[in-house]
Amino acid sequence: MYNTKNFKQSEFACKCGCGFGLKDGDIDTGLIDIAQKIRDYVGVPVRVNSGCRCVSHNARVGGVKGSWHTKGKACDLSCEKGGKALFEAVKALWQKGEIPGLRYCIYYKKGNFVHIDVGNERRNLWEVRA
Ligand SMILES: [Zn+2]
Ligand SMILES: [Zn+2]
Secondary structure, X not given: OOOOOOOOHHHHOOOOOOXXXXXXXXXXXXXXXXXXXXXXXXXXXXXEEEXXXXXXXXXXXXXXXXXXXXXXXXXXXXXXXXXXXXXXXXHHHHHXXXXXXXXXXXXXXXXXXXXXXXOOOOOOOEEEEO
16 A cells, blocks of 8 residues: 555545555556645645546546546546646646656646546646536
8 A cells, every 4th residue: 555644545546446446556656646746735635536447437437438547547636725726736846847757637627626647648738628
């Protein structure tokens, strides 16, 4: 189990209860490190809305097929300051060079959360969705 100051690996496990995310190697620990940096930056508790997802849970919650969530390389985060504050935090950390492993960050306005992943390199790192 990989734990940081404010996060337990189990918080990133699949919400369906299948156990995906609980074993060593299920999740990219770099993702948890990024979550911790974001937590330190915003200074308030950060909730893992969704981390690892088994294929069936991913389909149930409407995730795209082959989502990085199914590979232990993505999570969705929220906090009382709102998704916008998290998005700004991720941008600031990226600009400071503190989270070089980040590959994608989406701010979901309506859902008020951010998705981050450490999957493949993308042309556009930042995205805002309704
Ligand atoms: Zn599951
Ligand atoms: Zn996501």
